[in-house]
Amino acid sequence: MRIFGFQEYGGPEVVQHLDVPRPQSRAHHLLIEMRAAGINPADIKVRNGARQNKFPVKFPMAVGREAAGVVLEAPADSPFQPGQLVFGGTATGTGALAEFVLLDASQTAPIPAGLSPSQAACIPVAFGTAWDALHELNLAKGSTLLVLGAGGGVGSAAVQLAQSLDLNVVGVASSQKEEFLTNMGAKHVAYDRGDWLAQLALSSDTYAGIIDAAGGDTLRATSSLVPTGAIRSAASPALAEEYGGSGIRRRREGEIYKQLAEMMANDVIHANITHSYPLDNASLALAAVETGHARGKTVVTNV
Structure with a gap:
């Protein structure tokens, strides 16, 4: 073959x-x-x-x-x-x-x-990872999730799944992905336009947790915005641990994939x-x- x-x-x-x-x-x-x-x-x-x-x-x-x-x-x-x-x-x-x-x-x-x-x-990698991260964070309904690298596969999956759990979402991504993120219902912050970190820090939003699909300097810069331990990183697990967070324990279960597929078939996620x-x-x-x-x-x- x-x-x-x-x-x-x-x-x-x-x-x-x-x-x-x-x-x-x-x-x-x-x-x-x-x-x-x-x-x-x-x-x-x-x-x-x-x-x-x-x-x-x-x-x-x-x-x-x-x-x-x-x-x-x-x-x-x-x-x-x-x-x-x-x-x-x-x-x-x-x-x-x-x-x-x-x-x-x-x-x-x-x-x-x-x-x-x-x-x-x-579904398996991007949506499965985002699903696991969200269930590990277990944030209260109505709280705000900060998604780093929100325009990619894991990030955009996290944006959608978080909203299905009644969470508010702020997504950090390039300015080119603004329309993409806002169309999914997230508040967009562009890391390549102006003082994006100050925009996050001065916002009225209080961030309950981070799902990180960017890693590196982006995670370093935002780690202090959430409670200790409320970071799950797909991009830099070791770095997340330095700030009290962790990587994401992938469950990779067919039953979870089945639920995600039904959500996608019913247009809850895309x-x-x-x-x-x-x-x-x-x-x-x-x-x-x-x-x-x-x-x-x-x-x-x-x-």
Whole structure:
């Protein structure tokens, strides 16, 4: 089968189209024919080798960790059947940008009517991470959440899910993403226009917590705006810990993905797909995410 992947750690130059054997069935896993896969900033870190301790890789490795498609083989004790449309997280040590993908059955959910494979493929990483962060923070209804990097995949997912929990949202992102964020109902603060930190500090808003998808100086500058411990970071977990917060404990449960898919099918949340490329042009998808300024989600399709 064909994959878009890498045989060694490194920069964009190590990723290429490769012919590899089709995955073998495993207990507690589903084999799907991939229809769509999501690309996330964490995939760049995996390719670079920055996630070796947390994300094992077996070369050659396809890029990506979330996919949607048609079930070809399913465990006898699973609720899934061949021919069914599903989405979920890839099996340990395997990737998503491939003609055929192994999904972990415990991290898989059916695609409900009205939802496309491309939309469903956006759920596991971005919306799953945002969901987990919000439930860890457990903020009171009516309080205000500060989202750093609010224009990207995790950030825009957090903006939407927070509002579904009756939270007010202030999102920090570039000035180019103002309309994108305000259309989602968030108050936008541009980090590249004026004294954005003073704007946050002098605002009448009292921030109950931070979900961080930016990291670095942005997190350092805003950490004092929330109570100690009320930071969850997808971008800089170690830095968040310095300020009393933490990374996000990913649950990766199929039941959570199922709830999120139903919310998306009912227009409570939206995938916000900005870039979509066929598998033949997967390098363009990776390049779009690697800029660090992609808006919403980027997907790769195989139809």
